[in-house]
Amino acid sequence: MSAPRKLVEVRDLKMHFPIHGGFLQRRMGEVKAVDGVTFDIYEGETLGLVGESGCGKSTCGRALIRLYEVTSGEVRIDGRNIAHAGPEALRKMRPTMQMVFQDPQASLNPRMTVASIIGEPLDEHTKLSRKERLERIYELMDQVGLNRDFANRYPHEFSGGQRQRIGIARALALHPKFIVCDEPIAALDVSIQAQVVNLLEDLQEKLGLTYLFISHDLSMVRHIADRVAVMYLGKVVELAPRDRLYTDPQHPYTQALLSAVPEPDPELASGRKRTILTGDVPSPSNPPPGCNFSTRCPKVMEVCRKIDPEFREVAPGQFAACHLLNDPASPPGPDAAAGTEATPINQTGSPT
Amino acid sequence: MSDTLSPEGATLATPAAAKADSRATRLKNFWADFSRSPVAVISLVVIVLLAALSFGAPWVTPQNPYDMASLDWMDAFLHPGTEGSGGYVHLLGTDNAGRDMLSAILYGLRTSFVIGLSAGALALMVGICVGLTAAYFGGRIESLLMRIVDLQLSMPAILLALVLVAMLGQGVAQIVLALVVAQYAYFARTTHGAATVERGKDYIEAARSTPLPTRRVLFRHLLPNVLPPLIVVATVQVASAIALEATLSFLGVGLPLTEPSLGSLISNGFKYIHTDRTWLSIYPGLFLMVTVVAINLVGDQVRHVLDPRNQR
Numbered sequence: 001m002s003a004p005r006k007l008v009e010v011r012d013l014k015m016h017f018p019i020h021g022g023f024l025q026r027r028m029g030e031v032k033a034v035d036g037v038t039f040d041i042y043e044g045e046t047l048g049l050v051g052e053s054g055c056g057k058s059t060c061g062r063a064l065i066r067l068y069e070v071t072s073g074e075v076r077i078d079g080r081n082i083a084h085a086g087p088e089a090l091r092k093m094r095p096t097m098q099m100v101f102q103d104p105q106a107s108l109n110p111r112m113t114v115a116s117i118i119g120e121p122l123d124e125h126t127k128l129s130r131k132e133r134l135e136r137i138y139e140l141m142d143q144v145g146l147n148r149d150f151a152n153r154y155p156h157e158f159s160g161g162q163r164q165r166i167g168i169a170r171a172l173a174l175h176p177k178f179i180v181c182d183e184p185i186a187a188l189d190v191s192i193q194a195q196v197v198n199l200l201e202d203l204q205e206k207l208g209l210t211y212l213f214i215s216h217d218l219s220m221v222r223h224i225a226d227r228v229a230v231m232y233l234g235k236v237v238e239l240a241p242r243d244r245l246y247t248d249p250q251h252p253y254t255q256a257l258l259s260a261v262p263e264p265d266p267e268l269a270s271g272r273k274r275t276i277l278t279g280d281v282p283s284p285s286n287p288p289p290g291c292n293f294s295t296r297c298p299k300v301m302e303v304c305r306k307i308d309p310e311f312r313e314v315a316p317g318q319f320a321a322c323h324l325l326n327d328p329a330s331p332p333g334p335d336a337a338a339g340t341e342a343t344p345i346n347q348t349g350s351p352t
Numbered sequence: 353m354s355d356t357l358s359p360e361g362a363t364l365a366t367p368a369a370a371k372a373d374s375r376a377t378r379l380k381n382f383w384a385d386f387s388r389s390p391v392a393v394i395s396l397v398v399i400v401l402l403a404a405l406s407f408g409a410p411w412v413t414p415q416n417p418y419d420m421a422s423l424d425w426m427d428a429f430l431h432p433g434t435e436g437s438g439g440y441v442h443l444l445g446t447d448n449a450g451r452d453m454l455s456a457i458l459y460g461l462r463t464s465f466v467i468g469l470s471a472g473a474l475a476l477m478v479g480i481c482v483g484l485t486a487a488y489f490g491g492r493i494e495s496l497l498m499r500i501v502d503l504q505l506s507m508p509a510i511l512l513a514l515v516l517v518a519m520l521g522q523g524v525a526q527i528v529l530a531l532v533v534a535q536y537a538y539f540a541r542t543t544h545g546a547a548t549v550e551r552g553k554d555y556i557e558a559a560r561s562t563p564l565p566t567r568r569v570l571f572r573h574l575l576p577n578v579l580p581p582l583i584v585v586a587t588v589q590v591a592s593a594i595a596l597e598a599t600l601s602f603l604g605v606g607l608p609l610t611e612p613s614l615g616s617l618i619s620n621g622f623k624y625i626h627t628d629r630t631w632l633s634i635y636p637g638l639f640l641m642v643t644v645v646a647i648n649l650v651g652d653q654v655r656h657v658l659d660p661r662n663q664r
Contacts, residue, residue, distance in 0.1 A: 020491070067561055094563050107554035111576040121562045170558065 006076075007178055007210045008041035008064070013073035013083070015056075015063040019285060031285045033059040035234035036073070038311060039319075041178070046204065046211040048225030048242070050218060050257070054281065056234040057214045058102075061180040064212065065097040066090060077178055095125055095174035102183040104163035108155040114141075114166055115151040121173040140169040143206075144199060161192035168199065172207070180212045185220065197224055218261045222246055227317075230254045233292040234284055236311065240318035250320045252299050291323065299324055385657040392653030395646040402643055406461035413455035414440045418612055423450045432631050445631045447620060453631065457639050459612035464643065467524060468594035471531035475593075476586050478532060479539020484570050484578075486540070487547035498544060504537040513596055517605045527606055531593045542585045546578035580658045587651030591644045598640050614640045 015034035018027045033056040041047045051057045063070050066082050075083040078096055085093065101107035108117055118137050122128055128136060138148050144165040155163055164184060171179055181200065185193040201224060203209060215221050221228055222242060229239040230253065238251040249255045256275040263269040277296045282288050288295050294304040303323050311321040387393050405412055415422045415438060427436040427450035435441050436450070444453035486497040504512065516530035550556065551574065559569045600606030601615025602622075609616050614636045621632025 062557075065561060067557060091563055094561070099558070099561050101554040101558060103554060107558050109555045109559070109573050109577070120559075120564065124562060124564055124568075167558075174562075 004042040004044065006040045007043040007078060008212070009074070009076040010037060010039050010064065011074040011076075013037045013060070013063060013075060014071040015059050015068055016071045029285050032234050032287060033284055034063055035284075035287070037231075037234075037236050039229055039236060039239055041210055041212060043177075043210055044204070044208055045226040046213050046224055048221035048228040049212060049214045049231060050216060050221050050228060051231035052216060052257075052281065054284070055231045056284065057216075057231050058182050060231065061099070061182050061212055061214050065099060065178075065180055067099070095121075096176055097178045097180070098171035098174065098176040100164070100167050100171050100179060100181045100184045103187045104160055104167050105155070105187070107167050108163060110155055113152050113154060114146070114158075117155070117166060118169045118173055121170065125174055136173070140172055143172065143203065144169045159192075160188045161195055164188060164192075164196050165199065168196075168203070172203070175207075176209070178210045178212070180214070182214045183216070184213075186215065186217070193220065200224070218258065230257065233281060233287055235292055235321065236319075237293065237322070238318075238320040240315075240320075244315070244318055250314050250318060250325055251293075251322050252297050252324070253293050254320075256298070291321075382657060386653055389653045389656070392650055395649040395653075398642060398646045399650065402461060402639070402646075403465055406458045406465060409455070409458040409462055413452065413458055414438060415452050415455055417451040417456040417459060418610065425450055429629055432635075444635045445629075447617075447632055448624075453617075453635055456612060456617055457614065457636050460614040460617055460636065461639060461643065463524070463607065463611070463613050464594045464597060464640070467528055467531070467597045468590045471528045471535065471593040471597075472586055472590035474528065474532045475535040475589060476539050476582065478536040479541075480543050480575065480582070482536065482540040483543025483545075484547055484574060487544050487551050488566075488570055488574065494544075497540070501537045501540045501544075504534075505541065509534040509592070510596060510599060513600060514603070514605060517600055522606065522608055524607065524611075527597055527600060530600075531596055534596070535589050535593060538585055538589055539582060542581050543578055546581050547574055550574055550577045584651055584655040584658060587647055587654060591647035591651070594647070595640070595644050 013034055014032070014036055016030040016032050019029045019031060020026065021028045035056075037060055039047070049057045049060065059068070062068055064075055065077075066075075066085070070083050073083060074081055077093070080093060082090060082093055082097075112120075115134075115137050118140055119133055122133050122136060126133075137151065141148055141151065146162065146165050146169065150158070150162075155166065158166065168184075184200070185196050188196060197220060200211065200213075204211060211224075213221065213224055225242050227239065227241050228245045229236050230245070230251065231237065232253050238245065238249065238254045240250075245254065246258065249258055252275075256277050259273065259275045263272055275298060277298070279296045282292070282295055288305070290306045291297070291304040291309050294300050297304065301323060307323070309321045309323045309326070311319055312325075314320045314325045410416065417423070424437050427438070427442070427446050428448050430436055430442050430446040430450075432443060432445040432453075433441060434445070436446065436452075442452050442454070444457065446452055447456070482497055482501065486494040512534040513527075513530045516533055517526060520526040520530060556569065556573055559573045564572075597606055598613070598615035598618070601613040602619045604616075604619065606615055607613040609620065617636040618633050618640070621629070621634075621636065624630075624632050
């Protein structure tokens with residue numbers, strides 16, 4: 001790979017959902033589902049995004065392609081800033097970025113045939129004749145390994161894996177460059193997971209796609225991703241090339257997460273040190289001051305409870321946000337403190 | 353569905369399933385389920401028969417009971433089964449103006465069906481628009497629209513309809529308008545409930561990310577998936593519109609006596625309820641009751657069939 005181009009650039013992306021309540025639907029607070037996320041995705045690569053349930057990884061993926069109105073931050077896809085683009089500009093950019101959903105049952109309209117599901121993006125964004133349209137639908141069905149004879153069937157007549165293929169075909173219809181795969185295999189049987197993942201890899205190779213692969217399945221991410229980002233409570237805590245992350249995790253959360261992956265070899269398993277985290281994930285509507293992980297971190301220090309660690313490059317290509325990884329000789333300088341003070345002020349001083 | 357759990361490829365192995373669930377098969381299955389209840393089938397037959405008779409009334413009935421020229425005072429208060437001056441038997445007797453009751457009832461029933469169906473259809477459309485808008489856009493719009501609907505549902509429909517008819521005046525169009533205003537809330541509530549569930553599903557998100565225009569997402573994706581419960585509400589509401597119209601006419605604020613309506617027929621006959629001329633109010637009342645009950649029974653069975661818990 002010679003100096004790959006950055007296809008997706010995310011800068012300090014925040015996605016806060018207001019909590020409304022009461023008779024007049026007043027704003028009672030907000031859920032900080034994604035709270036300042038920064039990363040790049042290079043053209044043709046797969047970035048794995050892992051984390052436990054509710055950490056904001058799905059929200060992050062959806063905010064990235066503007067399925068939500070993002071609170072703040074910048075997202076550049078293919079050089080164009082889409083985080084705050086207007087409706088018409090956004091409409092024109094849509095074909096570049098598509099999404100494959102987690103639950104193939106819920107993501108397909110039960111009252112539409114396969115052909116109309118796959119063909120609908122074509123109706124809206126292209127001016128194909130009937131014949132060309134059908135040709136394209138068949139071509140897409142071939143690409144994802146669906147029998148052409150099934151074009152006029154309804155989603156519930158298919159198995160989970162086939163349904164996911166329909167979802168992938170729909171995502172491919174408009175020749176996208178970037179696809180967000182939101183746990184595309186989580187709802188599938190283990191035996192089918194590999195088929196779908198292999199299909200995604202084949203398509204990536206053939207069509208030069210770039211993926212954001214969201215998953216909680218660490219071993220599957222290890223298989224498909226080139227680089228992996230780990231999220232915890234709305235923030236990316238560590239981002240590293242796959243092999244580095246799995247062999248030499250830097251952030252205590254990543255270490256704990258990896259130690260939870262079952263080891264099939266009993267001999268190795270018995271000699272392994274398990275890091276078991278205690279407590280629950282704090283509520284994203286009221287995150288702790290300082291480092292988000294400070295309430296559960298086994299290596300917590302005094303500074304962690306006060307100052308949010310900076311997300312910085314700790315080794316070439318490896319980024320992490322942890323005070324442990326700062327140079328121990330120099331405690332966090334005034335720069336770092338000033339930069340992070342904004343967080344607690346924002347929490348208490350936000351208008352209600 | 354049973355094939356949800358079947359392993360990959362299992363559905364392909366059964367060629368019998370290949371043609372399953374085309375629209376025609378779905379309709380066939382629906383009928384198979386529906387016809388399991390003989391009561392519902394009989395009710396449906398009764399409705400179809402009554403509708404055919406009433407819409408064919410000008411050709412079926414021996415006289416036009418609302419054409420004053422064809423009435424004869426000499427025929428007033430004839431008992432059911434008596435032959436009148438026109439040379440035909442008045443099966444259900446005649447009223448104080450010498451009107452053949454059976455003819456009057458069929459003409460009145462026609463009005464009932466016209467008002468019930470048009471009010472039901474219009475209320476359905478208005479209700480769908482309100483409910484879908486509220487569910488899809490959410491936030492303030494949702495609160496505003498649904499609070500209005502709640503407010504309306506807390507009042508009896510007859511009260512609202514009475515006030516509106518008093519304001520708008522008498523006539524078929526006015527009654528339909530009053531009934532639509534009084535009844536759309538039921539449709540809006542049902543649409544909103546079903547649409548809120550569907551709105552959260554990923555296929556709506558997928559449609560938005562394509563992206564499709566809002567109109568298309570609403571009517572092509574959301575609406576077809578909220579229709580089943582609405583069909584049930586619609587049948588019940590048509591019956592209720594028919595009953596409401598009869599009530600209004602009975603109270604004298606609906607249709608004038610010069611226009612055919614079951615309500616005003618009952619009201620007219622009610623004056624003679626203490627004499628032996630009970631046929632004047634009993635027969636129109638019976639027809640009204642049979643119609644409303646039959647529609648409700650059909651609606652009940654439709655609900656039963658569409659209920660996912662009863663699906664095979």
